[in-house]
Amino acid sequence: MNKCVSREDFERIGIVEFRRSARARRLSIYLSPHQPVKVILPWHIPFETAYQFVMKKQAWIQRHQVKLHSLKAADTYKGDYPLVTRNYQVNLIPATSMPIRIALENNVISIYQPSEMAITHPDIQAALKMGLVAAWRREAHQHLPERVTKFAQLGGFRYKNVFIKNLKSRWGSCSTHLNINLNLHLMRLPDELIDYVIWHELVHTQIPYHGAQFWNELQRWDRNVTGKRHIFRELARAGFLANVFMTYEQFWHRCTLKE
Numbered sequence: 001m002n003k004c005v006s007r008e009d010f011e012r013i014g015i016v017e018f019r020r021s022a023r024a025r026r027l028s029i030y031l032s033p034h035q036p037v038k039v040i041l042p043w044h045i046p047f048e049t050a051y052q053f054v055m056k057k058q059a060w061i062q063r064h065q066v067k068l069h070s071l072k073a074a075d076t077y078k079g080d081y082p083l084v085t086r087n088y089q090v091n092l093i094p095a096t097s098m099p100i101r102i103a104l105e106n107n108v109i110s111i112y113q114p115s116e117m118a119i120t121h122p123d124i125q126a127a128l129k130m131g132l133v134a135a136w137r138r139e140a141h142q143h144l145p146e147r148v149t150k151f152a153q154l155g156g157f158r159y160k161n162v163f164i165k166n167l168k169s170r171w172g173s174c175s176t177h178l179n180i181n182l183n184l185h186l187m188r189l190p191d192e193l194i195d196y197v198i199w200h201e202l203v204h205t206q207i208p209y210h211g212a213q214f215w216n217e218l219q220r221w222d223r224n225v226t227g228k229r230h231i232f233r234e235l236a237r238a239g240f241l242a243n244v245f246m247t248y249e250q251f252w253h254r255c256t257l258k259e
């Protein structure tokens, strides 16, 4: 844990915590939604330098605080950006009466929204989630088993079945019976991250545990294991799986703020 050396109240950006780190090489500013701004100081940088740095960067910090604030609100969809999957787009259609209906056809997820319900109504939010999950499930069935077959042939891995599941905390798993479970939420990620998870589970068919041998084998099939593990850690920290309305682009933006 980094030691907090000072908390200062800045006029434009609110509380800023200054923390010392033995490992940090550069002065950096961290922003996360609804938390004080954190400034990490390497040992060799005097507090006064860091303070002046924040003073100069106030406008920049403020701009990003506004963006973060709007991302934080993204677990409720307000219709302010289009909801799209790889093949489908959400279309909210005004309806005169209950109940809410959801239909998937011709690359459209139609949600019939009764006039007495605002878009933020929990039932509409639930319908939006159901529609998205149904679309991702279809896409997952189209894309994932085929990909697993191809990679297994390429790498000489054997497995029994691929199951597509709506999982809350994991991207994939491999059972001792060599069944591979893949999360339908993978369809929210770019191909290279999906491929990483597939290779990861295929390697588990031979090596169940995450030891050096496992990572070395995985590295043979995916050249950027370190980079991708980092992204998956960040996805977990951002609560990406739990927040179905967060797109990968929004997540990525949120990630790159922490410069």
Ligand SMILES: [Zn+2]
Residues within 6 Å of the ligand: 200, 204, 210
């Ligand atoms: Zn694993």
